[in-house]
Each structure stands twice: as C-alpha cells, then as structure tokens.
Amino acid sequence: MRRPGHTVPYIERTRELYSQQAPYRWVLNDRQTDPPPWTPISKPLSQLRLSLIGSGGVHLDGQEPFHFHDDTSIRKVPLGTPAARLRVSHFGYDTRDAERDAGCVLPLRAVDELAREGAVGAAAGPALSFMGGIYSARRVRDELAPALLDFVLRQKADLAFLVPA
Amino acid sequence: MPTLCMTSAWDITHAVAPPRAVFVHHPLGHQTGAPGDAAGQRALVRAALEAGHAIPRPGQIVELPQRWPRDAGWEERAYSPEHTPTGRDGKPTRD
Numbered sequence: 459m460r461r462p463g464h465t466v467p468y469i470e471r472t473r474e475l476y477s478q479q480a481p482y483r484w485v486l487n488d489r490q491t492d493p494p495p496w497t498p499i500s501k502p503l504s505q506l507r508l509s510l511i512g513s514g515g516v517h518l519d520g521q522e523p524f525h526f527h528d529d530t531s532i533r534k535v536p537l538g539t540p541a542a543r544l545r546v547s548h549f550g551y552d553t554r555d556a557e558r559d560a561g562c563v564l565p566l567r568a569v570d571e572l573a574r575e576g577a578v579g580a581a582a583g584p585a586l587s588f589m590g591g592i593y594s595a596r597r598v599r600d601e602l603a604p605a606l607l608d609f610v611l612r613q614k615a616d617l618a619f620l621v622p623a
Numbered sequence: 624m625p626t627l628c629m630t631s632a633w634d635i636t637h638a639v640a641p642p643r644a645v646f647v648h649h650p651l652g653h654q655t656g657a658p659g660d661a662a663g664q665r666a667l668v669r670a671a672l673e674a675g676h677a678i679p680r681p682g683q684i685v686e687l688p689q690r691w692p693r694d695a696g697w698e699e700r701a702y703s704p705e706h707t708p709t710g711r712d713g714k715p716t717r718d
Contacts, residue, residue, distance in 0.1 A: 462686070464698065465633035465648065471702040487640040494642040494681040497625045503676045514652075551652040559658035567661060568668040577669055610624055618626045619672070620641070621654055 459489075485595050501616055505579040509615035510537070511606060513590025514556060514563030514623030515548030523547040524589035530602040532609070534584040537570040550591040551623055563623045582613035590623055627675035629654055629668070636684055644684045645671040649691045650701055657692065 461467065469484055476482070487494070499506070515524050517533040524531070524547040535544070544560040546553045556563045566585055573581045586609050592598050610618050628644040630636045631654045636644050647654055647667065655671075656664030667689055674685045691697060 459637060459684070461634050461637065465646075466698050466701045467634055468632050468651075468702055469634050469638065475702065475704060484635070484638055486638045489640050489682050492640075494640050496642050496681040499625045499676060503672055506676075508672075552650075553652060555658040556652055561661065561664045562653045562656055562658050565655040565664055565668045568655065568665040571661075571665050572669055572672070578672060607624060616625065618624050620626055620628045622628065622630055622632070622636075623652065623654065 482593075483595070499617060501579070503578055504576055506616045507580045507582040507614060508569065508573070508578050509582045509610045509613050509618050510565070510569050510585040510621070511610070511618055512564035512585060512587050512621040512623065514551075514560070514587070514621065515546050515553070515589040515591075516556070516560045516564040516585075516587045517545050517547065519543045519545055521545075526589070526591060528592050528594050528597055529589050530592060530597050530605075531588065532602070532605055533587045534609075535564070535566065535587050536584045537566045537573075537581050539566060541567075548589050548591060548623060556623075564621060569619070579616070582610075582615040586610070627672070627678075629671045629675070630684075633684065640682055642681045643675050643678045645675045646684050646686045647671065647689065648686065649689075650694070650697050653691065 516535060518535060521533050526549050546556045561567050564585060569581050572578045586606055626642055628641045630644055631647050631649045631651055633646050656667045670687055678685060
C-alpha cells in the first residue's frame with residue numbers, strides 16, 4: 459500500500475526537520491510478516507457499546523495537566539463535560555483550535571449525541587484521554603496500552619474507538 | 624477487543640498498521656472536525672464509525688471523502704520548518 463499523494467508525509471518531514479538529532483525509531487509493523495490482530499465486531503453499530511480513547515492531551519480543568527516527558531498517565535473525561543471545563547496539554551500539534559473546542563480531537567459531544575440518537579448503542583463510560591507525545595514505544599506498549607485495555611474491559615465495551623492526535 | 628482508529632496521519636497509521644483505520648484528510652489537531660462545528664463533527668464521527676464498522680479484513684485504511692474546508696494548501700505547510708509545533712523540550716514532536 460503506497461501513501462496517497464495528497465496526504466502529508468509526516469514521517470519524512472519529521473526526519474528532515476530534526477536531522478540534527480538522533481533519529482526517532484518509528485514503530486513499524488510489517489503487514490506481511492506480522493499482520494494486524496483481528497477481532498471481529500460482533501454487533502451492528504446501533505447496538506455497540508463504545509469506549510472513546512484519544513491521545514490529544516485533553517483533560518478537565520481540575521485534573522493535573524500532562525507533562526511532556528513520557529507521560530503515560532490517563533485522565534477520565536465524562537462525555538457530557540461542558541466545553542469550558544476542558545483543557546489541552548500537548549506539544550506535538552497545533553492545539554489552538556482544540557483549546558477552543560476539544561471536539562476537534564476528542565469527540566466527546568459527537569459520541570454522546572450519536573449514542574443519544576441511537577446511531578451507536580451507547581457510550582461505555584467516560585472517555586480515556588492521554589498525551590500521545592511519548593518517546594518510548596516500550597512504555598506505551600508495557601504501561602499505557604495495558605492500562606487502557608483494563609479500563610475498556612471494565613467499561614464492558616464492544617469497540618475501542620481510538621482518536622490519535 | 625475490536626478497535627477502530629480515526630486518524631489524520633496516513634503514513635504514521637500505515638507504519639503502525641492497526642486492525643481498522645479510517646483516514647480523515649484534515650490537519651493534525653482536527654481529526655474529528657473543525658472548532659465550533661458540532662454538527663460537522665457529529666457527521667464526520669458518524670461517517671468514520673460507519674466506514675470503520677464495515678472494514679472486512681485487518682490492516683485496511685479507508686479514506687473518507689470529506690475535505691478540510693479551510694486553509695487551502697495546508698498540506699504544504701504542515702510540519703514545514705515555519706509551521707512545526709516545536710516540542711517544548713526542544714525534541715522532535717510526534718504522535
């Protein structure tokens with residue numbers, strides 16, 4: 459699968475921008491030798507319990523902001539949170555619009571409304587939010603991912619809906 | 624646990640190879656829509672969920688037809704030297 463020409467070559471541009479620093483080792487999973495794991499979705503969308511997970515660094519005003527040194531912590535953000543109570547801590551993207559409206563990167567309101575109107579079965583609980591600018595892939599794999607899975611299983615979700623920022 | 628990834632970085636998503644991915648051709652920081660556009664965000668998220676739910680086999684990246692309605696030419700500026708969200712610790716930014 460080749461990158462469509464209209465899409466932004468983020469990996470290439472990041473390598474060029476930071477060519478003076480030690481190259482970042484991007485996670486690269488070979489689809490041929492190591493195909494993605496596959497768990498079928500068991501229900502129609504209108505019956506699915508959905509856990510929302512976002513890496514855009516969104517949190518509540520009273521919660522501790524994310525720090526920028528491999529922070530693998532998770533904040534629970536209720537879907538019905540008023541926009542004025544949401545904050546964003548992230549260094550890896552332009553957060554100005556997300557600070558105005560976190561729905562740009564963490565669709566709390568959209569998922570809540572889709573659940574209420576029946577397009578999806580239900581929101582399984584508060585959104586799980588973290589700050590995706592984590593340099594250590596090992597810490598994502600060994601600390602963050604298992605913690606997220608534990609939350610999602612406890613929410614008895616049918617689908618983990620991931621929004622990387 | 625089934626997962627669905629709603630992403631705006633095609634190349635990074637391809638490298639990671641999640642089971643199901645829906646690509647939205649928007650600038651980073653706007654994967655689920657434009658600020659202040661609740662109806663547009665809801666429609667985009669619904670489209671992503673419907674497209675992702677229909678993915679039949681692992682590793683597919685399905686592109687939605689919606690396009691970023693602002694900032695023509697944003698693709699050229701994204702992560703260019705003049706428009707890079709520099710890491711606050713001076714290191715490369717990535718997600």
